[in-house]
Amino acid sequence: MRLKGSQWCQSTIPARRRRCKVRVRRLSRRRRRSVEAAPVGVMGIEMAMKNLKLYLENRSIIEENEKLRKKALLLHQENQVLMFELQKKLSHNHHSRLEVSC
Incomplete structure (x- = not known):
């Protein structure tokens, strides 16, 4: 029980x-x-300050990383468009050569 x-x-x-x-x-x-x-005393204050500095540095690195990710995504999309256009031109040139040779 x-x-x-x-x-x-x-x-x-x-x-x-x-x-x-x-x-x-x-x-x-x-x-x-x-x-x-x-935290007590001078050591506690020093540790809190170091922690704050590291936190702020970490935040700035994260923000920069996000900006770079967005930039990389835009470059990748631009690259995909250019590759598509190039393939389209090459296939168009290939078809026109086939028509001329026939």
Whole structure:
């Protein structure tokens, strides 16, 4: 039989003391993690600045990459059109030569 959290606390802890220790531990763990995660002192500020600089550099590289992709796509499309026109001219010249020789 499985008990809910509130039922477990009520059944195992005497009536005068109804708190569940598990919840307190979780709360203290959360507080501890948030304090540990926050950068403290000069080293924390330096790391945050380096992180910001790298982030901004990364964003500019991504933007430049997108511009180059668009440019490459346009060049590819232009190349396809030129190849089609060249094939059309070559096949037209080939057909006209066949007519002249007949």
